[in-house]
Amino acid sequence: MIDDRDDAGLEALFRAARGAEAPGDDLVARVLADAAEVQAELTAAPAPRPRAGRGWLGGLVQTIGGWPAVSGVTLAGLAGLAIGFSAPDLVDSWSGGQIWTLSGGAGTMPEIGALWDGTWEETGDV
Amino acid sequence: MSQDLPAVSRLSDGALxxxxxNGDPGAARALTTRLLPRALSHAARVLGDRAEAEDVAQEAMMRLWKAARDWRQDGGAEPATWLYRVVANLCVDRLRRARRLDPLDDPDAAADSTPGVEARMVETERMAALDAALANLPERQRQAVVLRHIEGLSNPEIAMILDVGVEAVESLTARGKRALGAVLAGRKEALGYDR
Structure with missing residues (x-):
């Protein structure tokens, strides 16, 4: 337990410690030399330049998250196309037969000729 | 350069x-005048070694210079608080390294120095005794006591420096001061308690 006298003694000791460590000229000189060196580097280094302007494609790519995102989207699209062409019935079964029903029996892969003679469009309900 | 001092002396540390x-030649001197004594004093009391404290103070100031490029004048940390924090961390690093290198180091060794007869020697002995007593405290308590009672910082400032809550600071300083008083109790006469 610290009594008042001890406390006063400690406070006196703390007071004596304040400012007891004034930096010498040598230390000040070293610190200022460091400062001059760093300051020279700071003022010599050119400010970081903004990157050269990107075209509209670059802007679009950046918007969706850069080229990695583009490759992901492209890969997903190609995979979907490949599955649709190679196994259309599988896609229809995943939809629970909804595509077949909504297409009015034309299914997911109409005859290619139906695309321009209009029969696929006419028979479809959609 | 001296002509720049009156103008810069009115500016805040952050503005400096x-x-x-931006390359102002007077800013470094003004910041050194304001902050180096605090860094050195803090390090000297925590480390109990003047030469080590000078190294730490110089290193901390070097980090301050390097941080200048990204310093934000508004809303950022106060340079003094930032510097105290760097000093605190550098001191902890040195203390831990020293403990690893010399685990049998006697913290009271400095207090056993030959007593002097001149006033300067008495002051030196008092500081040595204080440093030795501080060395007995756990690191966080020591930092908190030095920052509160010697550097005169507020508890919220210390909380930021030590990265703890204000209540923790109050506890650290109270326990640290109590422990310090207990360690120094046997040296009252030498320390001038009984004068």
């Missing part, structure tokens, strides 16, 4: 940091 980064 921005000036420094």
């Amino acid at each position: 940091m921005v000036l420094f980064a």
Whole structure:
């Protein structure tokens, strides 16, 4: 337990410690030399330049998250196309037969000729 | 350079940091005048070794200069608080390294120095005794006591420096001061308690 006298003694000791460590000229000189060196580097280094302007494609790519995102989207699209062409019935079964029903029996892969003679469009309900 | 001092002396530390980064020659001297004594005093009391404290103070100031480029004048940390924090961390690193290198180091060794007869020697002995007593405290308590009672910082400032809550600071300083008083109790006469 610290009594008042001890406390006063400690406070006196703390007071004596304040400012007891004034930096010498040598230390000040070293610190200022460091400062001059760093300051020279700071003022010599050119400010970081903004990157050269990107075209509209670059802007679009950046918007969706850069080229990695583009490759992901492209890969997903190609995979979907490949599955649709190679196994259309599988896609229809995943939809629970909804595509077949909504297409009015034309299914997911109409005859290619139906695309321009209009029969696929006419028979479809959609 | 001396002509720049009156103008810069009215500026805040944060404004001086921005000036420094912009190449103002007076800013470094003004910041050194204001902050180096605090860094040195803090390090000297925590480490109990003047030479080590000078190294730490110089290193901390070097980090301050390097931080100037990204210093934000508004809303950023106060340079003094930032510097105290760097000093605190550098001191902890040195203390831990020293403990690893010399685990049998006697913290009271400095207190056993030969007593002097001149006033300067008495003061030196008092500081040595204080440093030895501080060395007995756990690191966080020591930092908190030095920052509160010697550097005169507020508890919220210390909380930021030590990265703890204000209540923790109050507890650290109270326990630290109590422990310090207990360690120094046997040296009252030498320390001038009984005068």
